[in-house]
């Protein structure tokens with residue numbers, strides 16, 4: 548938090564640039580970084596790359612969210628339903644806070660080989676995707692908090708608020 552890259556509007560990636568060694572290497576590095584810091588999502592601006600690209604997913608045993616790569620994502624909120632829940636961010640270490648997000652979304656994007664893909668997501672995966680797409684627009688989850696009353700250090704979150712659920716990236 549504080550690095551200017553986190554506050555920039557990112558650039559779309561040319562489809563012809565996606566299946567190149569440089570981009571493929573970046574995507575692999577982003578998965579490595581995400582796993583190393585036990586995150587469930589990582590957007591390119593978090594590694595100071597101003598591209599419209601993010602990776603997300605938890606371990607393969609969790610069918611909630613398989614690993615995904617989204618390039619140039621376009622999000623559409625489905626319905627009016629919102630839900631408030633805890634989020635964290637690798638760029639805002641050791642902090643948690645409650646953020647209201649759309650329960651259901653549809654996303655169109657390109658995959659890691661530049662092929663069009665579409666998915667709908669509800670609940671936790673929908674929250675993760677909204678959080679990551681915010682990163683591509685220079686928005687941090689703190690900006691989305693309606694109040695800072697729930698702003699919590701990770702130690703206190705673990706002690707008082709963790710219900711054994713995942714808590715964003």
Ligand code: NI
Pocket residue numbers: 635636637638678682716
């Ligand atoms: Ni984040």
